[in-house]
Amino acid sequence: MSTAANTSARAGLGALPRHEIQTLLLPVATLAAVLAPIFWINPNTMSYFGLGLLLNLAVPMILASMAQLCIIAVNDLDLSIGAFVSLVSCIAVTWLPEQPALGIAALVGCVLLYAAIGALVELFSLPSIVVTLGLSFVWGGWALILLPMPGGATPQWLQDLMNLAIPVVPTPIVYAFIIAALGHWFLMRTSPGVRLRGAGGNPKAIVRSGGSVVRAKALMYGLAGILGILSALTLVGITTSADANIAQRYTLVSIAAVILGGGSFIGGKVSPIGATLGAITLGIAASFLSFLNIAPKWQIGLQGAILIIVLSLRMLLSRRGEHQ
Secondary structure, rough: OHHHHHHHHHHHHOOHHHHHHHHHHHHHHHHHHHHHHHHOHHHHHHHHHOOOOOOOOOOHHHHHHHHHHHHHHHHOOOOOHHHHHHHHHHHHOOOOHHHHHHHHHEEEHHHHHHHHHHHHHHHHOHHHHHHHHHHHHHHHHHHHHHOOEEOOOOOOOHHHHOOOOOOOOHHHHHHHHHHHHHHHHHHHOHHHHHHHHHHHOOOOHHHOOOOOOHHHHHHHHHHHHHHHHHHHHHHHHHOEEEEOOOOOOOOHHHHHHHHHOOOOOOOOOHHHHHHHHHHHHHHHHHHHHHOOOOHHHHHHHHHHHHHHHHHHHHHHHHHHHHHO
């Protein structure tokens, strides 16, 4: 395990291996298939302003998908990430502006609780689906207590960060590139990242090398908590307000983004770059359907149908590759 980790670490952020490039082909093709009709119907979306508006909410969705990716990488599933992002959003518009010390302490506590859940799941062989489903009600209840009605005041520095005007390239694209690059570098190219993924891919190797699967899962859950916090902060920086259900849909969207991007529920197989592309694709799917003049009441069902088709295609391509 150690030798493999060191080899991957030395690889750096150079050219992607062939198998990683093949993994990215489908999410790239899917994103292109969604963007092409939008650009054709409304060429103004290809402009700096148009792309920025189209991808306005992509960054928090990408960060939530990265949080889910950390959990899937260790063979678990998080059904609470949407409720968690909603809770942190409520903290960000209530305690953080008025009582910064209390707000920061609450965020640190949330990360530590997330890490503790990861350790308990492994230590007592608990099903992550059941544990995180129960945890989602805890996050949701706390969010309602903290902010019973939509509103709040977003810290100005968050608004400034998300409204930052970067020349030439729209800000959401720059942020998405940074998130994908950092995620790929840490999880796929560094020794600590490879060892953490080993908790899902080959836990016996971690034990044989003197490591701890419990510690690895705690760290990955804690990292997911940090990414969930970043998702919530960027979300309120864009929306300038929050409510207890603001990010509920992120749970299923984040799972779909990771799988669409080449991830797998078993074996610790994930792709940070693919998950980023998947999150962007799912984020603009609603805009794609709106440009086609499809009524909103049909859009949710059609988004699901598109996702099923894409994932089915990916499964067929994977089986074909294994057969060859």
